[in-house]
Amino acid sequence: MSEPFDVARWRPAPFLPERDARDPALIFVVAVLCFLACLTALGVIAADRAAGGWANQLTGEATVIVRARGGETPDAAAARAAEVLAGVQGVAEARALEREKAYELVRPWLGDSADLEDLPVPRLVAVTLEREQPATADQLNAALSAQGLDTVVDDHSIWIKDIRRAAGVVRWTGSGVFLLIALAAAAVVAFATRAGLAARKDVVEVLHLTGAEDGYIAALFQLRFARIAAVSGALGAAAAAALGATLRLIGGGEGITPALPIAWLDLLAVLPCPLIAAAVAAVAARLTATALIRTL
């Protein structure tokens, strides 16, 4: 048998049993929810980075279409426009594209056979804008029309707006999904707390009738479920990070698709998961337990 009982070494045992047969199921469910939440977070971060990257590329550039007017040849008009544009504040570089480039752009519609030389194909000027304070389309337009040039400036702002809007939708959807998952986790924990209180009715009753405050009893359950959720959160976060790392390894910096470029640093985003899970569980368990104990 065990050695004789040494009173001096006695330490109070926890009022709630350390383990419960239902714990593994709860840990599994909460871990899965945390895994999904972390994936959502990683997805949003990656999509945000992709959108940011595209928008950035587009912001740095503008395209100007130049149509020759009067006696001027298209090439001369394009060269003049490039010169004007280069002088505008906020423009880093302006370069008239060769005739061939312009032809290439219209060829898919007109075909090889068409005699492009006879058509008044507009020329293009590629403008690289300064990073810090890029010139706006209006500024470019004003400078060009002041020099009597017939041009259309496309600063890609429509595309940028679309990309930004898409990124916003992804972000909001992600947040919504994240919130839903958190609520589901809270509901699961509330459910488990109710089951836990019912299963440990003896503990609750004895503590209550022995003069324990409601808060003291609720805290036992709060702590217990917070600890379980923290473990689940760590498991879910680790799984999500592992998946993220795998995608990164398979797909490189661009990720599995250009729409989801995952950086190594992004994986750190899963770190708060155990803490958030524990906080959600603590609140859910506390509210549930307090409400039930109050009915005693």
Place this chain on the structure above:
Amino acid sequence: MSRKPNNAAAPEAADDIVRFDAVSMRYGRGPEVLSDLNFALPRGSFHFVTGPSGAGKSSLLKLIYLAAKPSAGAVHLFGEDTQRLHPSQLPKLRQRIGVVFQDLILLDHLSAFDNAALPLRIAGHKPSEYRNDVAELLAWVGLGKRMQAQPPTLAGGEKQRLAIARAVVNRPEILLADEPTGNVDQEMALRIFRLFVELNRLGTTIVIATHDQDLVARANKPVLNLEHGRITALGPQGPRPRADDE
């Protein structure tokens, strides 16, 4: 134990640890299980509550240990009207009451020692301050060799004594025991009774609900007999019938 003489002119003697004023009780919307109870228990007294099964003995004790509320009338405890107290004040009152529940409610996952120490932990004492007292008490109730045992491994009488140890460990002012000799033989019943007498001698007010007519007959203590939720008899030196006082 010196007891102040009862004074009929002053029924609300400060020394009454429990006083029932026209108390009735029902569970939920059920029928009344206790009707119009009037009595007072002086501090330091020793009473039996008797009556057939279903008479309301446990319900009466529940009112005293604040596990139930009267549906009418007032239960006074330690001189306070329990109905007028804020819920947040009740835990402190409960800490002054020791209860041996009819179904014991020992915590099976804790050792006998942890079960017995529970009220001291709830009261916020440090383990180093009380662990020797707990060991001493367990030895006193004859569980000195079973301190690490979990309740399911204890014999019926041992469980009962453990429940008693837990009820008295925090030196309650009043000890309520519901059928404390329910599952033990005559000899063990007598030993348990002597334990209560000893505690009473040390100043604890004792109320024992029991079927055990043998024990009641031998004990020669005042009896409060219930039938269908009403007091039908007050034993020899029975509790003062308050209704007649006024």
